[in-house]
Amino acid sequence: MSTAQQARSELLETTDEQLEDIVMFADPLVMRGLLYQLTGDEELRTTVKTVRTQVMFAEGAVPASEDDAALIRRKALAFLKSYRDSGAGPIDIGPRDRLEESIRLATGSQPGPEHMAMLIEELGLDPWVRAHQWSKEPDPARLQDFSVTVIGAGYGGLNAAVMLKRAGIPYTHLEKDNGVGGTWFRNRYPGARVDSPSRAYTHVFGANVDLEYPFCPREQNHAYFDWVANEHGIRDKIEFGTEVRALTWDEDLAKWKIDVSGPDGDRTIESNAVITAVGFLCQPNMPNIPGMDTFKGLSWHSSRWPEEVKPDGKRIAVIGTGSTGYQMIPELALTAEHVVVFQKEPSWIFGIPGYRAPYPPQALWLERNLPFHKNFSRLRGVDVTSGWDITTDRDPDYDGDPKAISDFNKQMRDDAIRFLTEKLPDENIRAKMTPDYPVWSHRPVLVDTDYNVLVALNRGNVTLVTDAIAEVNETGIKTVDGQQHEVDIIVYATGFRANDYLFPMRVTGRETTLEQTWSETGTCAYRFCMVHGFPNLWMLHGPNTIGGLAPGPWVELATQFALTCIDRLITTGDGSVDVSERAYRTYMAEVFERQRTKAWSDPRADSYYQGQGGRSSAVMSPYPPDVIFKLMRYPNFDDLERR
Numbered sequence: 001m002s003t004a005q006q007a008r009s010e011l012l013e014t015t016d017e018q019l020e021d022i023v024m025f026a027d028p029l030v031m032r033g034l035l036y037q038l039t040g041d042e043e044l045r046t047t048v049k050t051v052r053t054q055v056m057f058a059e060g061a062v063p064a065s066e067d068d069a070a071l072i073r074r075k076a077l078a079f080l081k082s083y084r085d086s087g088a089g090p091i092d093i094g095p096r097d098r099l100e101e102s103i104r105l106a107t108g109s110q111p112g113p114e115h116m117a118m119l120i121e122e123l124g125l126d127p128w129v130r131a132h133q134w135s136k137e138p139d140p141a142r143l144q145d146f147s148v149t150v151i152g153a154g155y156g157g158l159n160a161a162v163m164l165k166r167a168g169i170p171y172t173h174l175e176k177d178n179g180v181g182g183t184w185f186r187n188r189y190p191g192a193r194v195d196s197p198s199r200a201y202t203h204v205f206g207a208n209v210d211l212e213y214p215f216c217p218r219e220q221n222h223a224y225f226d227w228v229a230n231e232h233g234i235r236d237k238i239e240f241g242t243e244v245r246a247l248t249w250d251e252d253l254a255k256w257k258i259d260v261s262g263p264d265g266d267r268t269i270e271s272n273a274v275i276t277a278v279g280f281l282c283q284p285n286m287p288n289i290p291g292m293d294t295f296k297g298l299s300w301h302s303s304r305w306p307e308e309v310k311p312d313g314k315r316i317a318v319i320g321t322g323s324t325g326y327q328m329i330p331e332l333a334l335t336a337e338h339v340v341v342f343q344k345e346p347s348w349i350f351g352i353p354g355y356r357a358p359y360p361p362q363a364l365w366l367e368r369n370l371p372f373h374k375n376f377s378r379l380r381g382v383d384v385t386s387g388w389d390i391t392t393d394r395d396p397d398y399d400g401d402p403k404a405i406s407d408f409n410k411q412m413r414d415d416a417i418r419f420l421t422e423k424l425p426d427e428n429i430r431a432k433m434t435p436d437y438p439v440w441s442h443r444p445v446l447v448d449t450d451y452n453v454l455v456a457l458n459r460g461n462v463t464l465v466t467d468a469i470a471e472v473n474e475t476g477i478k479t480v481d482g483q484q485h486e487v488d489i490i491v492y493a494t495g496f497r498a499n500d501y502l503f504p505m506r507v508t509g510r511e512t513t514l515e516q517t518w519s520e521t522g523t524c525a526y527r528f529c530m531v532h533g534f535p536n537l538w539m540l541h542g543p544n545t546i547g548g549l550a551p552g553p554w555v556e557l558a559t560q561f562a563l564t565c566i567d568r569l570i571t572t573g574d575g576s577v578d579v580s581e582r583a584y585r586t587y588m589a590e591v592f593e594r595q596r597t598k599a600w601s602d603p604r605a606d607s608y609y610q611g612q613g614g615r616s617s618a619v620m621s622p623y624p625p626d627v628i629f630k631l632m633r634y635p636n637f638d639d640l641e642r643r
């Protein structure tokens with residue numbers, strides 16, 4: 001495990017004073033883990049203390065005191081000086097058997113074996129650690145006869161294509177849009193950016209890409225996915241502008257028949273296997289408000305913002321206040337004449353300094369000049385889900401604040417209320433912006449501490465409306481109190497059909513449609529990717545894949561799962577693999593049971609996190625990273641039926 005780098009000429013020219021400044025911008029725990037790995041300095045392990053506490057809207061580790069952070073910085077400074085003075089040449093990652101302890105020091109936690117295995121992969125020291133390893137050499141004729149269809153070219157579909165290409169498995173790649181990136185191709189509204197750390201928002205094979213922001217705006221995310229498609233030579237095989245309408249399993253052929261509409265009209269493709277990567281926040285969820293079609297101004301769903309339309313000098317209505325609405329409002333307010341915000345329910349808001357800003361130059365210097373800094377930064381980003389259970393579980397013995405569900409949940413609530421109080425002097429507005437439901441029963445929103453939706457609400461050109469909308473009319477929006485709000489543009493920031501997996505494709509398996517199956521069983525997928533009766537079909541970002549992991553491992557592990565099964569089909573000559581009904585139902589029952597104690601099972605919130613029609617949540621992961629990793633990384637063929 002060694003990586004050779006060129007001597008770093010930039011480091012050779014950096015003065016002691018500059019290094020002293022640079023280390024002040026380092027994440028102390030990134031430094032702790034990395035320096036321990038590179039040097040084995042025992043003081044980093046024995047003297048430095050960490051505590052686990054609230055970090056953003058999750059649970060994570062920080063140095064126990066400023067003294068602990070200062071000690072790490074001193075050691076970082078000493079290391080950088082001595083590395084520079086020794087010529088800043090190639091450097092090795094250090095002993096493999098030290099890695100687990102380095103990870104424990106960087107995360108301030110004691111991950112169990114499965115979690116540790118996952119975190120080692122996530123470091124990205126081996127960019128192809130999640131590539132498929134054949135169980136045995138495949139017969140070339142059988143391999144060339146096999147075909148996989150990948151649907152979608154976002155985070156998930158691009159990963160599947162890269163891995164299929166690498167494994168030498170023939171595939172067809174279909175994408176209904178005219179570019180790659182999915183979410184980041186579509187969502188072009190002002191303010192669109194990630195709200196999870198960007199270092200952890202790449203595939204493992206992209207762990208070393210350069211990033212300009214800790215939380216990248218849309219353009220940078222889109223550029224990353226363009227890089228994936230170009231760098232890995234998969235763009236030419238993508239059939240853009242081609243939408244899959246229906247999938248029908250043909251038992252005699254043991255193949256899927258795939259009805260597609262593309263630039264050359266309609267056709268049907270046959271494929272042994274299908275990997276769907278159609279996203280869960282992809283199909284707009286448009287409201288049904290009387291008069292919507294009579295509006296004479298401009299209107300669109302937030303994911304269809306026409307880039308040429310600028311908000312400058314316009315009167316804009318934003319309907320909906322989830323993450324998208326709250327991201328968009330402060331940006332619109334900067335140049336619009338007026339922004340009217342229509343809010344049915346507020347979201348919990350958490351502040352983070354520098355959310356909207358690029359990395360400071362000192363942080364970028366570290367990324368360029370300190371070997372493996374990107375890998376350990378990525379580890380810290382990934383680690384935000386390690387406290388998933390503490391963050392989202394209801395404590396049955398908790399009897400404190402009725403609007404909280406555990407001590408930790410109460411801590412997050414108090415923190416969010418402090419932030420509201422600090423940013424919103426007007427009590428009336430503050431009351432309207434304070435949710436009634438516990439944190440995490442609805443999607444929490446991360447914002448910049450300095451400039452954000454709350455600050456924007458204090459501006460003279462932003463109005464918060466919480467009365468229900470009665471109608472849309474030719475010139476604006478009327479609320480039930482009779483008030484008319486005249487606007488030029490209406491943006492429906494009303495979210496996506498997150499619960500309608502694979503919608504609007506019609507998927508017909510051995511006996512019935514997927515829609516019918518899920519209407520009977522509830523929406524679920526065995527190990528997040530397979531449904532009984534639908535052989536040779538795997539979903540990336542299928543049911544219950546929000547939270548627990550970052551999107552990268554979700555789609556990478558599901559791809560690995562699919563390729564392990566496809567490997568079996570190719571190397572054994574079997575025609576199909578399906579999860580048994582017993583395994584599917586047993587698994588589902590466990591998921592539904594586990595959901596009962598999660599924050600999003602709280603009946604007070606109303607969002608796509610909640611199960612539909614009183615059912616258990618179809619979108620949220622009830623499991624923490626170690627359980628997910630075990631379920632996906634090691635398929636259990638006793639649960640799978642092959643024919």
Ligand SMILES: Cc1cc2nc3c(=O)[nH]c(=O)nc-3n(C[C@H](O)[C@H](O)[C@H](O)COP(=O)(O)OP(=O)(O)OC[C@H]3O[C@@H](n4cnc5c(N)ncnc54)[C@H](O)[C@@H]3O)c2cc1C
Binds near residue numbers: 174175243
């Ligand atoms: C505004 C916004 C911000 C987000 N921010 C974050 C964040 O900060 N952190 C985070 O973890 N997640 C975030 N997400 C979630 C995000 O969707 C995932 O992180 C990730 O991009 C999903 O990748 P995907 O490939 O599964 O789906 P998508 O990116 O949705 O891609 C699906 C692709 O499939 C194509 N497709 C769909 N149906 C068909 C069909 N029938 N035929 C052909 N092609 C089809 C679509 O056109 C699309 O290109 C955000 C989502 C949104 C909408």
